[in-house]
Amino acid sequence: MLELDQYEALGGLVFLRRVLKNLLAPEAILEAVEEAGLLGRGGAAFPAHIKMRAVARGEPPRYLVVNADESEPGNFKACPSSSSRTSWKTRPPPLPT
Secondary structure: OOOHHHHHHOOOOHHHHHHHOOOOOHHHHHHHHHHHOOEOOOOOOOEHHHHHHHHHHOOOOOOOOOOOOOOOOOOOOOOOOHHHHHHHHHOOOOOOO
16 A cells, blocks of 8 residues: 555546646546546445536535435444544535635
8 A cells, every 4th residue: 555645646536636736627627537437335326427417507505415324223434433423513624616
């Protein structure tokens, strides 16, 4: 397994950095996600670009919905501790505007 600095030395994170600096058009990002074949993690392996394109076509206001519970008994995958769960419910992470 590579350390993060090793991954970056091999060219990793270049695309992400370009996205975060707004150096790519939204359609270019969607095309890259489609070309990469990225799939959802919900069990159905739904193509991520289809969901992303649906959001991109939508009219404002737009909302981000996070599924932090896969409904398995006693499971809270994204935030395993009860204090983390409370934080997600009362103080979700801020989103860039």
